[in-house]
Amino acid sequence: MQQEAIIRALNVQQTISPDEEYEKRKGFLKSYAKHTGANGFVLGISGGQDSTLLGKMAQEAVEELRKEENGRYQFIALRLPFGKQHDEDDANEALAFIQPDRTETIDIQPAVDASAKSFALAFDRELSDFHKGNTKARERMKVQYDVAAAFGLLVIGTDHAAEAITGFFTKHGDGACDIVPLYGLNKRQGKALLRMLDAPSSTYMKTPTADLEDDRPGLSDEEALGLTYDEIDDFLEGKTTSDKVENKLIHYYQVTEHKRRTPVSPQDEWWNHK
Ligand SMILES: Nc1ncnc2c1ncn2[C@@H]1O[C@H](COP(=O)(O)OP(=O)(O)OC[C@H]2O[C@@H]([n+]3cccc(C(=O)O)c3)[C@H](O)[C@@H]2O)[C@@H](O)[C@H]1O
Ligand SMILES: Nc1ncnc2c1ncn2[C@@H]1O[C@H](COP(=O)(O)OP(=O)(O)OP(=O)(O)O)[C@@H](O)[C@H]1O
């Protein structure tokens, strides 16, 4: 029962046609840009699966808009390493596949270090490595909003069902954006879209990582969550999983509800019915 309710709430389809799904979502990007009058999109490209897929979709969307409408649309890809990124080659491979109109790099380390230093000075203790990881995600969000404001763009975000279900994103960090074109897809459906696009296999075979902690570089999402994406995807497709997996996912879903909602107001009741 709870599984069905979660699948419905996250809008997951049991099966998809990769071709149609991709075109539908790209069409949404185009319609929304036209509706808002925005000049296009900005997105951080990490070298991981999700930003490779969304970056490609955004680039194709603006190319089509330029042909159909006028020349003002553009996609700006941002490389946002924290100092030197250990898997920079993957990011370069993603960019070679996407071929963005424009790519710029901003090192987020000075800003993140300055924030951590100010915190330590004020509270006489260090920000934990885990919390500094969330500061990295929020710094990336800030940079994308600076670029969006300067060029009249929309910030696109990579959140999808396999992350939304566990709340595996930083609140107001990578979770903050204007539109979420991949919403409702699970991880293997995202993979299927990249395969359909003939993306280099390394872009979708790469181990998913948030890569936010200094002490555990490249920590895999699956290790951090104690769940595999296959388990998460099976659950989201309505398949039977072990009791342990099901209970864990339902627990994650419930305790992260606040991350999928707008800030809680006195008028909100959803939190009081659990
Ligand atoms: N019940 C509640 N109602 C309203 N607000 C509540 C709350 N409980 C906590 N909060 C607030 O939420 C904050 C905690 O949320 P948050 O700051 O997000 O922090 P949190 O959920 O603890 O950590 C974020 C997780 O997402 C992972 N992540 C982040 C970014 C990218 C990726 C990736 O896959 O690429 C993964 C990261 O590795 C970590 O495991 C609290 O500090 C508090 O301010
Ligand atoms: N080093 C980085 N440079 C630029 N953008 C980044 C970087 N790290 C994270 N991001 C942004 O944060 C988003 C969330 O990261 P997340 O790890 O969920 O996605 P991903 O790296 O694209 O794919 P995967 O989940 O398979 O690793 C990315 O899609 C990207 O837009």
Ligand SMILES: [Mg+2]
């Ligand atoms: Mg990643």
